[in-house]
Amino acid sequence: MALTRPARLGDVQAALVSALAPEAVSTAGERLDAYTADTYWPAIAATAAGKPLARPDIVVQPRTEEEVAAVVAIADEHRVPVVPWGGGSGTQGGALPIRGGIVVDLRGLDEILAIDETSLTVTAQAGVNGRRLEAELNDRGLMLPHYPASVEWATVGGYIAARGSGVLSTRYGKIEDLLLSLRVATPAGGLMETVSVPRHAVGPELTQLFVGSEGTLGIITRATLQLVPVPAERRFAAVSFPSVDAGVGAIRRALQAGYRPSAVRLYDEVATQLAFAPVVGEDLSGVYTVLAFEGEPESARLEERRTLEIAREAGAEVLDPALGQRWWDRRYDFYHPPHQPELPAIWGTLDVVATYARIAAVYEALRTAVREPYADTGLQLRMHFSHWYLWGTMIYGRFVVPDGGPDALALHDRIWEDGMTAALDAGGVMNDHHGVGIKLGPYMRRQHGAALDAMRRIKAALDPNDVMNPGKMGL
Numbered sequence: 078m079a080l081t082r083p084a085r086l087g088d089v090q091a092a093l094v095s096a097l098a099p100e101a102v103s104t105a106g107e108r109l110d111a112y113t114a115d116t117y118w119p120a121i122a123a124t125a126a127g128k129p130l131a132r133p134d135i136v137v138q139p140r141t142e143e144e145v146a147a148v149v150a151i152a153d154e155h156r157v158p159v160v161p162w163g164g165g166s167g168t169q170g171g172a173l174p175i176r177g178g179i180v181v182d183l184r185g186l187d188e189i190l191a192i193d194e195t196s197l198t199v200t201a202q203a204g205v206n207g208r209r210l211e212a213e214l215n216d217r218g219l220m221l222p223h224y225p226a227s228v229e230w231a232t233v234g235g236y237i238a239a240r241g242s243g244v245l246s247t248r249y250g251k252i253e254d255l256l257l258s259l260r261v262a263t264p265a266g267g268l269m270e271t272v273s274v275p276r277h278a279v280g281p282e283l284t285q286l287f288v289g290s291e292g293t294l295g296i297i298t299r300a301t302l303q304l305v306p307v308p309a310e311r312r313f314a315a316v317s318f319p320s321v322d323a324g325v326g327a328i329r330r331a332l333q334a335g336y337r338p339s340a341v342r343l344y345d346e347v348a349t350q351l352a353f354a355p356v357v358g359e360d361l362s363g364v365y366t367v368l369a370f371e372g373e374p375e376s377a378r379l380e381e382r383r384t385l386e387i388a389r390e391a392g393a394e395v396l397d398p399a400l401g402q403r404w405w406d407r408r409y410d411f412y413h414p415p416h417q418p419e420l421p422a423i424w425g426t427l428d429v430v431a432t433y434a435r436i437a438a439v440y441e442a443l444r445t446a447v448r449e450p451y452a453d454t455g456l457q458l459r460m461h462f463s464h465w466y467l468w469g470t471m472i473y474g475r476f477v478v479p480d481g482g483p484d485a486l487a488l489h490d491r492i493w494e495d496g497m498t499a500a501l502d503a504g505g506v507m508n509d510h511h512g513v514g515i516k517l518g519p520y521m522r523r524q525h526g527a528a529l530d531a532m533r534r535i536k537a538a539l540d541p542n543d544v545m546n547p548g549k550m551g552l
């Protein structure tokens with residue numbers, strides 16, 4: 078794990094100290110230990126067992142974007158891996174320094190640089206924390222409509238680098254839909270800025286090249302993002318569908334008719350019982366679905382009324398809207414004890430997206446490949462559908478094995494292998510918003526075919542010495 082390239086740690090450290098403030102560069106053991114695990118289950122388990130999967134040689138915390146560019150240049154010159162670290166909330170092992178080298182902790186880049194209240198945009202540095210940004214925007218009656226469940230840990234750069242999605246994505250889009258432009262430091266290009274608006278005809282759209290690149294092409298140092306006003310009204314509804322198929326069909330019809338709920342969470346029977354019911358504090362069964370509608374009161378009410386009519390036509394029972402409000406108020410509880418599992422459990426999220434034409438087959442494939450065969454391990458697979466598009470939707474398949482036992486890692490890997498193979502065979506795309514990292518790297522060839530070679534060539538052009546987060550994303 079220590080520096081394996083021709084570079085010597087001392088030379089790299091000296092170069093970093095001369096480019097940054099000395100206190101921004103650390104090789105202290107306890108500091109390095111803070112970067113051995115993001116929220117990738119194998120990394121958490123390995124760190125708990127005292128055998129971390131990864132540990133950096135040096136950690137730096139730059140205070141300016143120029144310092145970030147200097148770190149990238151030093152890493153490139155010395156052929157040393159350099160790994161961006163945002164909030165460390167990623168679930169795919171993306172931020173782990175698996176080949177040692179330099180971790181760049183971006184949380185020192187924490188300035189909200191400009192809020193344009195005419196265009197409704199914010200320009201923020203990459204290390205700005207999601208919750209802090211939201212609070213400052215809300216004070217002005219604005220919001221960045223990107224509310225991942227990890228908002229308290231994640232950073233602006235991490236949102237973009239991992240191609241994330243928030244709970245209101247059905248109305249406002251994923252992070253790539255909210256991103257106007259960015260600044261990025263790459264080994265080949267230094268610090269560069271992309272075109273200031275995302276709709277133009279001045280050549281290919283480079284901003285989007287860096288969305289989802291997970292630190293393999295460069296380090297994002299700032300971004301300009303679209304805001305919206307805090308809605309005048311947010312209304313909740315709750316319904317129970319007779320089946321997953323009936324529910325997915327009804328929501329599809331409502332969206333395709335032009336109605337735009339901001340949140341739609343459709344829980345299958347197992348997820349209703351094991352995930353939704355404990356958090357909202359009721360004993361429930363069926364296919365529970367919560368919906369939110371927002372904006373001007375008149376339009377929100379119209380959208381709600383029409384969507385519920387479509388749901389009723391599909392056989393839904395309309396329930397007390399308080400259930401929806403309670404879900405919203407407690408939506409982060411799902412990710413905290415006692416609802417969030419702990420070791421010795423194994424957990425993970427099979428997050429698969431597909432068109433409406435294929436989604437039923439993908440759901441069935443996951444059920445058959447994961448829910449049933451692993452029943453003897455006590456595995457529970459709780460699937461809900463939470464981000465909806467005009468063309469399709471995604472399945473958030475959370476699995477938990479209560480006690481992984483002595484071969485927990487092998488069991489974890491087998492579940493992923495079976496889940497991903499089944500989803501891909503059924504025509505699914507293996508991830509909607511968590512990214513690739515280490516976890517899904519082995520499946521990138523199957524997912525992309527020859528296009529993976531094009532991605533590798535793009536990486537080679539921007540990062541010719543393969544120093545940017547090497548060993549990730551199957552690149």
Ligand SMILES: Cc1cc2nc3c(=O)[nH]c(=O)nc-3n(C[C@H](O)[C@H](O)[C@H](O)COP(=O)(O)OP(=O)(O)OC[C@H]3O[C@@H](n4cnc5c(N)ncnc54)[C@H](O)[C@@H]3O)c2cc1C
Binds near residue numbers: 161171
């Ligand atoms: C409890 C929980 C709930 C979650 N819920 C959601 C959710 O609702 N929606 C969602 O989208 N995700 C969710 N996630 C996943 C994760 O929080 C997101 O992927 C988040 O966007 C990661 O941001 P981060 O700042 O923590 O990035 P990190 O974990 O630090 O990094 C993620 C990847 O991006 C790279 N990276 C980080 N910053 C930069 C940068 N400035 N430039 C270039 N590369 C960079 C890293 O090297 C790594 O490859 C959840 C995670 C947890 C633990």
